[in-house]
Amino acid sequence: MAARVRPFLREFTAANVPMEEVIEFYGIDTAVIPVSMQRPYTWSNTVATIDGFMNFDSTPRVADWDKALKSRSNGENVINHKSKSTKDGSVHGSVESDVALKRHPQAGPFSLADYRLLNAGWIYADAVLSSGPCLRVDPFLRHVPVFEDMLSYRKNVLGKSSNPIHIVLTSSATSFDYTNQTMFNAADLHVVVITTPADCDSAKEAFILSRNTKSVSKLWSDETHAKAQGTVRFVALPLAKAAITVDLTVAMHWLRTELDVHCLEIDAGGSVVRRMIDFKLLDEVRLTQTGQLIGSHDETGSVRPSLFGSQGMDSYDSDHSVIFRTLGIRAIGDHHLFLRYALDYRH
Ligand SMILES: NC(=O)C1=CN([C@@H]2O[C@H](COP(=O)(O)OP(=O)(O)OC[C@H]3O[C@@H](n4cnc5c(N)ncnc54)[C@H](O)[C@@H]3O)[C@@H](O)[C@H]2O)C=CC1
Numbered sequence: 001m002a003a004r005v006r007p008f009l010r011e012f013t014a015a016n017v018p019m020e021e022v023i024e025f026y027g028i029d030t031a032v033i034p035v036s037m038q039r040p041y042t043w044s045n046t047v048a049t050i051d052g053f054m055n056f057d058s059t060p061r062v063a064d065w066d067k068a069l070k071s072r073s074n075g076e077n078v079i080n081h082k083s084k085s086t087k088d089g090s091v092h093g094s095v096e097s098d099v100a101l102k103r104h105p106q107a108g109p110f111s112l113a114d115y116r117l118l119n120a121g122w123i124y125a126d127a128v129l130s131s132g133p134c135l136r137v138d139p140f141l142r143h144v145p146v147f148e149d150m151l152s153y154r155k156n157v158l159g160k161s162s163n164p165i166h167i168v169l170t171s172s173a174t175s176f177d178y179t180n181q182t183m184f185n186a187a188d189l190h191v192v193v194i195t196t197p198a199d200c201d202s203a204k205e206a207f208i209l210s211r212n213t214k215s216v217s218k219l220w221s222d223e224t225h226a227k228a229q230g231t232v233r234f235v236a237l238p239l240a241k242a243a244i245t246v247d248l249t250v251a252m253h254w255l256r257t258e259l260d261v262h263c264l265e266i267d268a269g270g271s272v273v274r275r276m277i278d279f280k281l282l283d284e285v286r287l288t289q290t291g292q293l294i295g296s297h298d299e300t301g302s303v304r305p306s307l308f309g310s311q312g313m314d315s316y317d318s319d320h321s322v323i324f325r326t327l328g329i330r331a332i333g334d335h336h337l338f339l340r341y342a343l344d345y346r347h
């Protein structure tokens with residue numbers, strides 16, 4: 001008997017994944033998002049090794065930061081996975097992730113497919129959420145499609161603004177480097193920092209203190225609300241019960257009702273993604289699994305960030321485990337698998 005070929009199993013035809021294939025795999029039919037939903041339709045986007053790790057390093061490499069910032073202040077073109085377009089696929093190896101195997105001689109060229117798919121989520125998102133650790137690891141972090149076909153689809157076909165709102169979830173915004181972090185100095189971004197009541201005022205103060213005559217972005221205010229681009233807004237939301245961090249359910253409701261966010265991408269580490277799952281706030285998991293095993297500790301002996309975290313997270317018995325229902329599978333080359341799951345909650 002011939003093997004059953006399920007329609008959602010396919011191979012991408014090129015590492016520079018053609019737009020039709022991107023849409024077919026990651027497209028969102030907004031019609032399926034209930035109007036009554038009191039929070040955004042939300043998905044996460046992650047690249048992880050086969051043993052479930054998300055970064056080779058556990059902490060930001062200060063030396064790399066310094067080098068990158070120095071190059072930028074010298075006017076050099078800093079090559080960073082978020083900062084340079086690879087629209088013709090010709091500069092592979094400079095912008096993609098190590099976790100996506102960009103340095104491997106055979107797998108390397110295919111790591112571009114992961115970068116294209118990372119950008120693809122930003123086409124549909126009204127907002128993209130990252131965390132304090134993500135900003136500290138990447139001084140140039142931003143979530144704006146760098147590929148022209150994607151940007152054009154976002155604007156001209158979906159009718160969305162050029163850039164998703166950039167949400168930062170943290171409880172320690174006071175300690176961000178407001179002078180150097182790209183996100184806080186971009187004329188084209190609206191950044192919303194969601195933090196705790198204890199942190200919010202001093203964070204706002206630190207941001208104001210960092211502004212000088214060259215700073216392009218300003219503190220958000222009611223008056224600038226109409227043109228939010230180039231502004232940074234600080235929001236204190238209530239804490240979760242018996243916790244020192246923001247109540248995620250309240251945060252999601254706030255995004256929908258206050259910022260009109262209907263589609264949200266989570267571009268954060270495993271701890272945030274996992275918390276979203278524990279509170280039943282995540283609708284999809286999008287995962288690039290790469291064929292490499294790296295182990296749990298980095299070269300300093302610290303624990304590497306992992307898929308779905310684990311420390312202090314909930315556990316479920318066999319009647320209440322979270323069910324991952326496959327929505328799509330793609331492959332490219334011999335080392336990359338792209339998985340799209342819907343989540344069914346039973347807890
Ligand atoms: N491979 C990939 O696809 C990705 C990898 N990463 C990497 O993951 C690492 C970070 O992962 P994790 O350490 O798991 O951290 P995380 O990104 O999950 O963030 C955890 C932190 O977020 C903040 N936070 C979480 N929930 C909060 C709440 N309810 N209220 C206020 N603040 C809250 C807290 O500061 C907490 O320490 C970084 O190395 C980053 O580069 C990040 C995104 C994607």
Ligand SMILES: Nc1nc(O)c(N)c(N[C@@H]2O[C@H](COP(=O)(O)O)[C@@H](O)[C@H]2O)n1
Binds near residue numbers: 055099
């Ligand atoms: N899905 C996805 N694909 C990529 O190619 C990514 N770079 C990310 N997110 C980032 O992955 C970083 C780890 O990258 P390196 O291997 O250190 O280059 C991490 O910092 C995320 O920002 N996600």
